[in-house]
Amino acid sequence: MSTKTLFDLVSGDRARIVRIRGGSAPGLRQRLLDMGITRGTELLVERHAPLGDPVEISLKGYSLALRMNEARHIEIEEL
Amino acid sequence: MAGIAIAGNPNAGKTSLFNHLTGAAQSVGNYPGVTVERKEGVARFNGRRVSVVDLPGTYSLTAYSQEELVARNFIIEDGPDLVVDVLDASNLERHLYLAIQIMEMGAPLLLALNMVDVAKRRGIQVDHAKLSELLGVPVVPTVGSKGTGIKELLQRCIEAIDGKVAVSPRAVTYGHEVDEEVDTLAELATGVPLLVARYSPRWLAVKLLEGDPEVEKKVAELGGEAAPALLEAARKAVKAIERHCGDDCSTVIAERRYGYAAGIMRECVTLTGEAREMNTDRIDRIVCNRFLGPLILVGVVAALFFTVFKVSTEWAWVPWFGGWYAPVDWVEWFFERLADAVAGLEPRAPILHSLISDALIAGVGGVLGFVPLIFTMFLLISALEDSGYIARVAFILDRVLQTFGLQGKSILAMIVSGGLGAGGCAVPGVLATRTLREEKDRLITMLVAPFMNCGAKLPVYAMLIAAFFPHRHTQMMLLLWAFSWVVALCAAWVLRKFVIRGEQTPFVMELPPYHVPVLRSLLLHTWERTWMYVKKAGTIILAINVLLWALMYFPQPPDAANVSARFQAIVPSHASEAEQAANALAHSYAGRFGRALEPITQYAGFDWRTNIALVGGFMAKEVVVGTLGTVMAMGDVEPGQSETLSQRLAGDPAWNPLKGFALMIFVMVYAPCFVCMAVIRRESGSWKWALFSTAYSTIIAFVLTVLIYQGGLALGLGIP
Known part of the structure; x- marks a missing residue:
């Protein structure tokens, strides 16, 4: 079974970031890192947009929206 | 003059601090060659003058986004005497991440710890003295929205510039294994x-x-x-x-930076509450709700659209000489008076009169006529943006528009350009793309927004529908509305796929807490942006207007008595005034151009008269009606009162419903008017995209029209 990613979570789920998947484009990786998607950071899935994409998460005291395509790159462990 | 650069995350309150520092003495422009907005001004303190540049708001200083590159190149190349980094005290960890990167650059740094009131309300207490001690740079607490702490901030800036306080940040550490390599x-x-x-x-x-x-x-x-x-x-x-470390090196460094920020947080932040933004939470539960969210969005966007256009073009609320005027009509009133004032010139110097009245006065009037629209649009969109709602618009609509290579925020530009089918204007529409931070998305939005049915296309539709589809007005308008969206979305998809390619900027967007916008800041911002339109786009618009005027005015035909044989066939001698006007237009460069193109445009069903009208439509789409009237020797046809022209076309054997429909589609899709083109030139930072926009939409229009016309003929339509 492959590792769980942010893509697999539903609203209300809490998780801890494990890593950004290897092989992601450097621009995307850097952008995610810059927004605080770093190992060990805890996040809460707030909600999905009406059509299920993007997803809103809160982490480090703020809210962040990202597309499900990008959410696939974030490996997590559920809390 | 010493110089300060203001850096900070978007939503850190940079702009309101900048406004307090510089007052109204500021100007907006673009960084050379890019679409990034550049604001600068002058701060005064105890007789000293300091120039202040507001850098684009960024989360980081990488080379992956235009804004971040612009910000960091400014710090490196312009070497400001001081960088003021604005931090949101209620969101310190992520904001420190940027501060750390400025520290890495070794730039002289001062931190403005902003929004301390919001932080306090959320139970976040920041010990700013401790923060200053840990980072080795001065820290000044401020509340930008209220102007608290501005004096201290300015004073500390001056002291820093004078070398009276230490502004050399401590060296950032990343853990020994990285530090050694560094x-x-x-x-x-x-x-x-x-x-x-x-x-x-x-x-x-x-x-x-x-x-x-x-x-x-x-x-x-x-x-x-x-x-x-x-x-x-x-x-x-x-x-x-x-x-x-068993991980990618850039990941290690970013994590160590965040680790450093977290360490600082631990030492100088005390939490006394839950720290959640409760109000934003509550609002978002409704505004981003699966069912209510889209409904509220439609309501807000429609309200935005109708307010912009009602306030500036429809509601007569400006008292003037005993009457009431809508702002656009009020501007028009001035230019009509101006045109009246030079009317006396006509008999003595007809060319000079036409130049002054038709080219210059009409040109300046054309530039300024857009001002009320642009001002209201910027005001309302800035208010929505500052409140935090635009980010929610992007969130809710992203899925739909993403498919076409656009993003959620593109919708604003499309709606303002006429996406609701009830008028609109692509000039403020293109300007409304400023809410898009992603360069490519912004460019694509700019290139497809002019396909929407703006208010100037409506009179052309009205005239042609009245002529050829008199009993199907509503159905036709609905069809044209749907058609414009199909063209725009398909064009966006094609542009993304084949023209503006490359890696799509990842859509990773902060949803900032809701704020009540600060009116002063809004007005200042709106005014600066509007003024920039007048100054920068205005000159181009005026120049093109003069050029187009010349194309339609010169060369003048010889006297009616010795009209060349070629034209005698069309215009008999002893012609009426309307016929003379038609003759003059046919004889002009524009007329010759229209004739020269006839062998090509006949495949779309357009004769040379239509071609001339379409050349005129480049000035503004509604001009198609008037020019067609002139070239058909019907005298002045006002776009609003085109019944006679409609009747004429309906009765003309050379015309038929198929041609009428093809013409409507062509008018919808072909080149944006030159005012819009000038604005695309400004906003995209280069002529390349302005010319591209004109060329590609004309080509699409022609191909579509030929397909429709030839397809229609093949189906046996349009044959009387």
């Missing part, structure tokens, strides 16, 4: 004078470890013989760190 690389870089002259060696070292493509390029360029060794050393260092 030290080694920094030492190597110190041996290259051309590099050290511009960059801090430690910053270079960190950027090389991160694999920053821009810095690698600069090192190769400026490093001379030392460059290969330095780059090779960096590659080895990256390998060593990756082996040691």
